[in-house]
Amino acid sequence: MNVEIDQEGCVAAGQCVLAAPEVFDQRDEDGVAVLLREPLADEYAATREAALLCPARAIVLSE
């Protein structure tokens, strides 16, 4: 699974971190989402949930 974050579109809601804390974090200064690392197989479901819930649809997954 490849994860891309559109950081310009990100609205810093942090919902991705709530859904998949192992995969996403927020920058200290502005809360914009960052990728900690590519998700492991058992984190795919949580990563998909993060992409689904993102209120800016700023997470694009390719599987």
Place this chain on the structure above:
Amino acid sequence: MERVVVVGASAAGSTTAQTLRREGFAGAITVIGDEPHLPYDRPPLSKQVLLGSWPAERTSFGPSTTYAEQGIDLRLGSRAAGLDLSRRVVELATGEEVGWDHLVVATGVQPLRLREGHHLDGVHVLRTLDDAVALRKSLADASAVVVVGAGFLGSETTAAARQLGCEVTLVDLAPAPMAVQLGAELGWMVAELHAAHGVRVLGGSGVTRLLGESAVEGVELADGSVVKADAVLVAVGSRPATDWLEASGLPCRDGVLCEEAPAGVHAAGDVARWTSARFGVSLRLEHRFNATEQAVCAARRIAGQEIAFDPVPYFWTDQYDARIQVYGVVPPDARLVVVQGDPSARKFLAHYVSGGRVSAVLGWNMPRELRSERALLTAI
């Protein structure tokens, strides 16, 4: 084959359809939308689109091929005019009927208008992409702008117009901007933010009428004074788009009453009203994140999952360099307690306390820290 019909093709409608496919729903999905545009996102309309930092197309949720590939029948420029619950059909304005086994009402809201004056050139409301493009054009030529209504749309538009170099007067019946949504104390901080950017903020001011012959020239206030304007945004709230449901018998009272809807009928987004067990109140939220959460829930229920809907609401507003974010529900009587940072530095966290408990947490330019505060609400 099972048929799902989604009425409304914005965030809630498109998310419902796409989540159904993700959850493996194999039946027919039809999405009916009255706008001509492919589904698009609304929050950027009052921010990036007005500022011109994003072209209007960037708000799109994706090309038409995405829907075709997912087997979603997207009917754009198509208005639902009625609903027959016994025959399970949606009636379109053209007279055509679309049958369903599951219906999702996601028709959103319509902006309220002043009693008169909307025929004047330069007077706008802001709900759709076309509205935003027209307002942007008006702001580009305007020197004096009046924004009537200081909620989310009015306050964000004020910030955008100011950043575009317009003179802006922000008028509201409430004492301070966003006071209705976030309480008076926070409202004063928002008022100061706008004043610091050179906006004339007039709280406690009613508007009696818009002046002008063919184009708007000014706004007359309740005290008789006139504010000169060559562009006006009327952002005085909205009402659920449920006119088309009036004759159907579907229970509506300021929104579709989700718990009272018959089996097979769902609602999502700005139009949906439900009872929050977590907060003990009836809620109808015009917030972007709620549209996603309700749409996902509706889709999963249709796909056969028995899941509860009891979220911690989340919303945000961006004005100038201020990003204000809130988790929870802000009751009118809540007290604002700053718990970290400093409001005068415009970087702080606060709790809304009501009835001895924290019912919402607010962050002003502290997104990362705010997320940890959310845990206070999940314990409720």
